[in-house]
Amino acid sequence: AEAALRRAQTLEAVGQLTAGVAHDFNNLLQAIRSGLFLLAPRVPEASRKVVDASLQAVDRGAKLVRQLMVFSRREALQPRPVDPRALIAGVGELLQKAVGAPVAIETAIAPDIAAAMVDPTQAELAVLNLAINARDAMPQGGTLTIGARNARLAAPQGAAPAGDYVVLSVADTGIGMLPEVLERVLEPFFTTKAVGKGTGLGLSMVHGFVTGSGGDMQIESRPGIGTTVSLWLPRAEAPALPEERPAQQARAAAG
Numbered sequence: 603a604e605a606a607l608r609r610a611q612t613l614e615a616v617g618q619l620t621a622g623v624a625h626d627f628n629n630l631l632q633a634i635r636s637g638l639f640l641l642a643p644r645v646p647e648a649s650r651k652v653v654d655a656s657l658q659a660v661d662r663g664a665k666l667v668r669q670l671m672v673f674s675r676r677e678a679l680q681p682r683p684v685d686p687r688a689l690i691a692g693v694g695e696l697l698q699k700a701v702g703a704p705v706a707i708e709t710a711i712a713p714d715i716a717a718a719m720v721d722p723t724q725a726e727l728a729v730l731n732l733a734i735n736a737r738d739a740m741p742q743g744g745t746l747t748i749g750a751r752n753a754r755l756a757a758p759q760g761a762a763p764a765g766d767y768v769v770l771s772v773a774d775t776g777i778g779m780l781p782e783v784l785e786r787v788l789e790p791f792f793t794t795k796a797v798g799k800g801t802g803l804g805l806s807m808v809h810g811f812v813t814g815s816g817g818d819m820q821i822e823s824r825p826g827i828g829t830t831v832s833l834w835l836p837r838a839e840a841p842a843l844p845e846e847r848p849a850q851q852a853r854a855a856a857g
């Protein structure tokens with residue numbers, strides 16, 4: 603409970619910081635970016651690398667700011683019935699870019715899968731985040747499986763009350779996590795990735811999204827075997843509208 607409180611306080615602080623700073627910071631980054639862009643063709647060949655590295659650093663900064671902004675917009679969730687098939691298809695398209703050649707992407711969707719009551723953009727971002735973590739966990743390649751099944755909770759589980767759920771899962775055959783890593787993954791800014799590669803916000807963001815949607819998140823991981831993250835999302839009463847395709851919106855937000 604104490605860890606949860608600390609986490610909530612960190613999130614609150616991140617939210618406030620974001621609201622005050624992210625917008626201005628993003629403008630500054632864009633100004634630096636334009637400056638470097640104008641400069642690039644004029645610098646001598648020998649200095650090109652410096653400009654390119656600076657542009658990359660600016661892009662990393664912009665990505666971090668974007669994630670912080672998604673974070674602070676968390677309370678503005680707009681839940682509606684979402685078809686997991688459409689959601690997974692959208693993520694699959696985005697993944698083609700994000701995943702390197704050696705990773706095979708598989709899907710396991712129950713034929714009678716129900717609609718989930720979630721914000722479609724945030725749901726797609728959440729699954730994308732998990733899939734990118736899975737990819738990062740398989741530098742030598744492996745299999746990434748995105749699943750969707752119906753499930754019922756007879757008793758409350760974590761933040762989720764008893765009831766009907768759609769469980770979205772992202773499984774990898776990657777490096778897995780040691781217990782001391784697993785126990786810290788929900789801490790904002792906790793990362794084991796290299797500087798510039800990880801922000802340590804992904805799983806905290808996903809966790810905030812699922813609990814904010816009235817669901818729960820489970821992580822199972824074994825070092826050297828792999829990891830499965832399951833998102834328990836409340837089942838929608840009504841079916842999803844057929845034209846509901848969150849892919850475009852999420853693409854803009856994921857950058």
Ligand code: ADP
Pocket residue numbers: 735736739774776777778779783787792793794795799800801802803804805806829
């Ligand atoms: P980031 O990916 O930026 O590090 P996250 O909050 O998404 O931030 O993840 C935190 C840490 O949890 C990662 O740095 C990594 O150590 C661990 N992790 C997350 N997903 C996986 C996974 N699928 N396999 C192994 N480790 C993982």
